[in-house]
Amino acid sequence: MDHLVVVTGGPGAGKTTLLDHLAGLGYARTPEAGRAIIRDQREIGGPGLDRDDPRLFGELMLQWELRSHREAAALPGPVFCDRGVPDLVGRHLLRGEQVPGHVAEAARRFRYHRTVFVAPPWAEIFGADTERHQSWDEAVRTHDAMVEAYPAFGYETVELPLVPVADRAAFVLERVRTSHPAP
Template sequence: MDHLVVVTGGPGSGKTTLIDHLASLGYARTTEAGRALIRDQREIGGRGLAWRDDDLFAELMLAWEIRTHREAAALPGPVFCDRGVPDVVGYFLLRGLPVPEHVTEAARRFRYHRRVFVAPPWPEVFTGDTERHQSPEEAERTYRAMIEAYPACGYEPVELPRVPVAERARFILSHTSPGTRGH
């Protein structure tokens, strides 16, 4: 699955803005599970929210990421993924909990490009909103959890520079293999 390129990191670090920019250049993309799940669960009055039922939220994220992986794998050319299955591993690490075997198995089976781009905390661009309840401190902890989770799942994390979005996009495109460069 070399054509599936993950962008991960803590909340408010410019991941989705970067992926939106890559999409505007004609690249395929996926949607972040967490934000979509929060919107859906709020809309229906569901309990699958991190602040109501952490375990259910993690299971919903895992199911979302697996489905997203399957859909993205069928697309041609590079697909830029707004997080991936190993983010769920990171979510358990963030919570200080053991990673369930089925989550580890999902991370083993649903693979991405070996290089994963990690957006570091960026206080100057961090903003909260209706879906992002995390503090800058939790954003930092989330970043650290992703830096731990992805190598544990066999990936090479590459930290994104804190530069304007067009430069970040060029950075990603220059650091992926030739098979992921065309669109």
């Protein structure tokens, strides 16, 4: 699945802004699982919120990422992914939990481009919103967990520069372009 390119990192680091910019340039992208699940669960009064049932929330996120992977795999590349299956491994590391076998197995089977882009914590753009309630400390720890999780499954992580979104996009495209032509 060399044409599936992951952008990961902690909350509030500019991942979605970057992916929206790339989509505006004509590249395919996947939506972020966490925000969509939170919106859906709130809308229906469901039990699958992290604060109410962290295990259920994690399973919903895993299923979302597996579905997103399958859908993205059918598209021509590159396809930019707002997180990936190994993010669920990182979630367990962040929480100090043992990674369940089925989560590790999913991370082994559902593969992405070898290079994974990591948005580092960026204080100037970090902020909470209606779906993101994490603190700055949790954002930093989430970043660190992703930087630990992806290499454990054979990925190379590349930190995104703290520059305007157009420059971030150029940075990513320069590294991906050699493998995949522009849309």
